[in-house]
Amino acid sequence: MRYVIVGSGVAGIAAIEAIRSLDDQGEIWLIHDDPHGFYSRPGLAYYLTDEIPEEQLFPHSIDWERYQVRRIWGRVTRILPQQSAIEGVHFHLLRGLWGNKKVQEEPFRLSYDRLLLAVGSQAIPLNVPGVELHGVVKIDHLEDARLIRHLARRSRRAVVIGGGITSLELVEGIRAQGPEVHYLMRGERYWSNVLDETESRIVEHRLEEEGVILHHFTEVSEILGQKGQVVGVRLKDGKVLHCDMVAYAIGVRPRLQLAREAGLQTDRGILVNEYMQTNVPNIFAAGDVAQVYDPRSGKAVLDSLWGPAREQGYYAGLNMAGLSRPYLRGLPFNVTRLAGITTTLIGRIGEGHRDEDTLGIVRGDSETWRDLPDALMAQTGFDVNHIRLIVGERTLLGAVVMGDQTLSFPLQRMIVEEVDIRPIRDRLLSPNEKPSEVLAEYWTRLTTTTSPALGRPVFKFSRA
Amino acid sequence: MTFYEEAKRRAVLVAGQVVPDTTRCVQCGICSFNCPMGIDVRAHAWRGEPVVNSRCLTCGQCVTRCPRGVLRFERISIFKEK
Numbered sequence: 001m002r003y004v005i006v007g008s009g010v011a012g013i014a015a016i017e018a019i020r021s022l023d024d025q026g027e028i029w030l031i032h033d034d035p036h037g038f039y040s041r042p043g044l045a046y047y048l049t050d051e052i053p054e055e056q057l058f059p060h061s062i063d064w065e066r067y068q069v070r071r072i073w074g075r076v077t078r079i080l081p082q083q084s085a086i087e088g089v090h091f092h093l094l095r096g097l098w099g100n101k102k103v104q105e106e107p108f109r110l111s112y113d114r115l116l117l118a119v120g121s122q123a124i125p126l127n128v129p130g131v132e133l134h135g136v137v138k139i140d141h142l143e144d145a146r147l148i149r150h151l152a153r154r155s156r157r158a159v160v161i162g163g164g165i166t167s168l169e170l171v172e173g174i175r176a177q178g179p180e181v182h183y184l185m186r187g188e189r190y191w192s193n194v195l196d197e198t199e200s201r202i203v204e205h206r207l208e209e210e211g212v213i214l215h216h217f218t219e220v221s222e223i224l225g226q227k228g229q230v231v232g233v234r235l236k237d238g239k240v241l242h243c244d245m246v247a248y249a250i251g252v253r254p255r256l257q258l259a260r261e262a263g264l265q266t267d268r269g270i271l272v273n274e275y276m277q278t279n280v281p282n283i284f285a286a287g288d289v290a291q292v293y294d295p296r297s298g299k300a301v302l303d304s305l306w307g308p309a310r311e312q313g314y315y316a317g318l319n320m321a322g323l324s325r326p327y328l329r330g331l332p333f334n335v336t337r338l339a340g341i342t343t344t345l346i347g348r349i350g351e352g353h354r355d356e357d358t359l360g361i362v363r364g365d366s367e368t369w370r371d372l373p374d375a376l377m378a379q380t381g382f383d384v385n386h387i388r389l390i391v392g393e394r395t396l397l398g399a400v401v402m403g404d405q406t407l408s409f410p411l412q413r414m415i416v417e418e419v420d421i422r423p424i425r426d427r428l429l430s431p432n433e434k435p436s437e438v439l440a441e442y443w444t445r446l447t448t449t450t451s452p453a454l455g456r457p458v459f460k461f462s463r464a
Numbered sequence: 465m466t467f468y469e470e471a472k473r474r475a476v477l478v479a480g481q482v483v484p485d486t487t488r489c490v491q492c493g494i495c496s497f498n499c500p501m502g503i504d505v506r507a508h509a510w511r512g513e514p515v516v517n518s519r520c521l522t523c524g525q526c527v528t529r530c531p532r533g534v535l536r537f538e539r540i541s542i543f544k545e546k
Contacts, residue, residue, distance in 0.1 A: 010491075043492030046531065056493040061507035306490045335488045335532040342533055405533040409485065 001026035003320060004086060004110060006076050006258075007118035008032035009041065010306055011287030011313030013062060015116050018317025020067050026321075028068065029110060031088065033075045036142050038062065042306050044145045045337075048173025057142070074108065079262035081280045085111040114282050114320040117259060117270060118313060121252040121288040121304060126161065130223030135230035135245045139170060148247065152177035155244030159184060159233050161220055163191055165336050166249035168203070171212055172339065174247060182241060183207065184218040194345065199400060202386060206339035220246075252304055254289040267291055269302045274326040276316035284320055286312035294329045305334055331416055335408065344408040347398030347415045348390060387436055391428055396421055407436060410443040419446065477522045480537035484509035489534040495526035509534055 003019055003026055005012045016028055032038075039057040046052050064071075076088040089105040096102060123138040125131060135155075137148050152158060152174045160171045160183045167183070168190075175181045189200035204214055222234040223246055232242040254269040265271045265279040269291030276284045276292075287309040291300045303309070308329070315327035335344045385403035389396060389411075395418045401408045414421070421428070427438045486509060495505035501519040505526045508515045515526075527535045 040491040040493060042490035043494075046492050046494055052492065052494055052497050056497050059491050059493065059506055059510065060504060061491075061510045307487045333487070335534075337531045342531060344533065408533050409536060 001113045002029065002111065003027065003114045003116070004029045004031065004112040005116045005118060006031050006086075007116075007120055007287065007289075008034055008038045009118055009120050009287055009309065010038075011118035011120075011290075011309045011316070012116065013038050014310045014313030015118065015284075015286065015317035015320065016067055016069055017062075018314045019321045022318065022321040022323065026113075027070065029070045029072065029112075031072045031074055031076055031086075031110075033073070033091075034141050035073060035091075035093075037071065037073075039142060041141070044139060044142065045169035045173060047142075047145055048148060048169065049176040054142075054146075072108070074105075076258060079115070079258055079283070081262055081283065083111070084113070084115075084282065085109055086115065112282070114284065116313075116316055116320060117278075117283065117285045117289060118287040118309075118316075119255045119258065119289050121254045123249065124251045124253050126248045126250060128220055128223055130225055130230075133223055133225040133230045134228050136223060137245065137247045138249065139166060139247070145173075148173065149177060151245045152179055155179045157182065157243040158245045158247060159220075159241060159243045160247045160249075162249035162251075164249065164251070165334075165338070168207075168338055170247040170249055171207065172210070174245070175210060175212055179244070180211070180213065182213045182215060182243065184215045184220060184235075186217070186219055188216055195400070196388060199343075199386065199388070199402060202341065202402060203338045206341060210339065252288070254291075254302065256289070259285070259289075267300065269300075271300055274328070275319045275324060276312060276327060277319065284316045286316040292327070292329050296329075296331075301329070303329075303332070305332070307333070333412060333416070335405075338402075341402050342405055344399070344401040344405065344412070346400075346412055347396075389428065389435060389439075391421070391425065394420060394422060407439060410439065414439075414443070476537055476539075477524060479539050480522055481540050482508075482515040482520065482522065482527060482535050483538040484512060484514070484534050485536070486510070486512040486534075488532050490532060492531070494529050494531060495535060498525045498529045500525060505535070514538070 001023065005015055005028065008030060012030060019026065019028060040059065043052065043057045047054060047057060072090055074088050074090040076086050078087040087109050090108050092104040092106060094102045094104055122140050135151060137144060137151065139145060139148065157180045158174045160167055160174065160181060171181055171183050189197060190203050191200060207214060219236040220233045221236050223230060224232045224234060230244060230246055232240050233246060234240050256266050256270065259266055259270045264283065270278055270285040270289055272278055272285050272290045272292060274293055276286050276290065278285055288304050290312060291302050292312065294301045312327055315325055318325045331347045333346045335342065337343065387407060388400040390398035396415050399411045399415060401411060424438050424442045427433050428435050489509040491506055491510060493506050499505055500523060501521060503515065503517050503520060505515055527537060
């Protein structure tokens with residue numbers, strides 16, 4: 001049996017682990033176009049802020065020797081589903097005199113029994129004149145992060161365009177290297193379709209404290225250059241802002257070219273069933289590139305998160321090696337740092353997703369709340385603490401936890417496992433009680449008594 | 465920080481072990497980088513195993529530094545209240 005995995009992101013690595021847990025004889029080939037192979041892509045944000053050195057991005061926990069993976073640094077150019085083969089080019093790095101580097105390409109052809117496409121997604125290019133100038137950057141992989149650090153250390157003023165988590169990572173990362181950072185937003189506040197106004201203001205206030213200059217209702221119409229180098233941006237209102245670099249993060253798009261050319265069924269991503277199979281036999285897809293069926297909504301959805309990518313890769317691997325284990329997509333869940341504030345986002349929190357069974361929104365503050373039996377006492381001294389709950393008829397539908405993360409873990413389980421909150425629902429919505437304290441009390445009661453409400457186990461990576 | 469809080473914090477640290485939540489972890493390696501004893505906390509987080517290592521001081525560096533709240537303290541079973 002020959003397994004071919006395209007893409008060295010976490011989905012590909014998880015698939016290798018899963019295959020090797022079932023099959024220690026089969027050949028595994030890993031084809032990746034990133035010269036650095038597997039490393040922590042989300043960790044690039046902390047590399048930009050100098051919290052970790054570059055070599056720390058590479059985990060030692062993956063035992064390549066034991067997994068016996070044949071690695072090819074190269075690019076797949078074509079999939080031939082009829083012949084069960086792929087064609088591509090193999091890269092060779094040639095080092096010449098005086099540190100000259102040259103990449104030589106050598107074509108190869110490889111047949112497969114099972115193929116996994118885990119090629120991920122890439123940044124959507126900015127559609128503005130002048131994006132090709134030197135000094136305009138996006139962040140996809142380690143090479144980009146290196147370039148951003150290199151440029152940021154040499155520039156005096158940087159402009160960041162975009163929204164979401166990635167743009168804030170760029171803002172913080174560039175700011176940490178020294179230059180003055182101008183953050184341009186199209187709307188009236190940061191990330192308005194997920195965060196509510198208070199949360200956006202908390203983040204923006206924090207950014208201003210760090211010295212970032214915010215511009216609301218601002219759009220770039222042109223990037224200005226001189227001798228191929230960025231010198232500034234022209235805004236829609238005609239003003240010119242001088243800068244030495246422009247970074248953008250306006251979203252990501254799955255890399256679909258290979259799949260489309262091979263005749264796989266695609267929508268916004270590669271469509272897969274719950275076994276991570278595409279419509280072509282023996283071809284699987286996982287990670288950012290896969291559009292997975294969501295049993296809750298009945299639609300196929302895209303995720304761009306590391307945790308689900310790992311789960312999908314793992315299930316794809318199990319199914320490639322002969323099991324048939326369905327992957328059940330969980331609730332969207334992410335923990336991240338927005339302007340230095342640890343933030344948990346669980347479930348349905350965005351305003352665009354508000355539906356009929358959402359009845360009330362609770363706001364709260366968790367400062368006084370530290371009395372769990374297994375309380376996390378090491379994290380203290382947060383100056384911002386904020387909790388927002390989306391309360392449904394019977395269960396909690398979503399939550400945002402900023403700052404103190406003590407409640408984050410209980411809330412995650414209560415939402416994912418759909419714990420019945422009817423006993424405390426009135427108290428949660430009452431203006432006289434602190435929701436955080438009510439929740440703490442309820443969670444303590446749930447975990448100390450064996451309650452049927454906490455039945456389903458949280459997802460675990462078990463050896464099959 | 466009051467004396468009571470500090471005493472309670474110490475008590476938790478002594479009776480606890482560091483437990484990861486794999487679904488939150490992105491393997492950035494901040495935990496391993498900041499561990500004063502050089503324990504590869506990240507490898508434990510990848511496998512979802514508690515940091516059971518005789519060198520672990522339960523100093524809480526990894527728990528505090530983790531940017532995504534992956535790690536938390538949990539009481540070891542021998543210290544569990546009945």
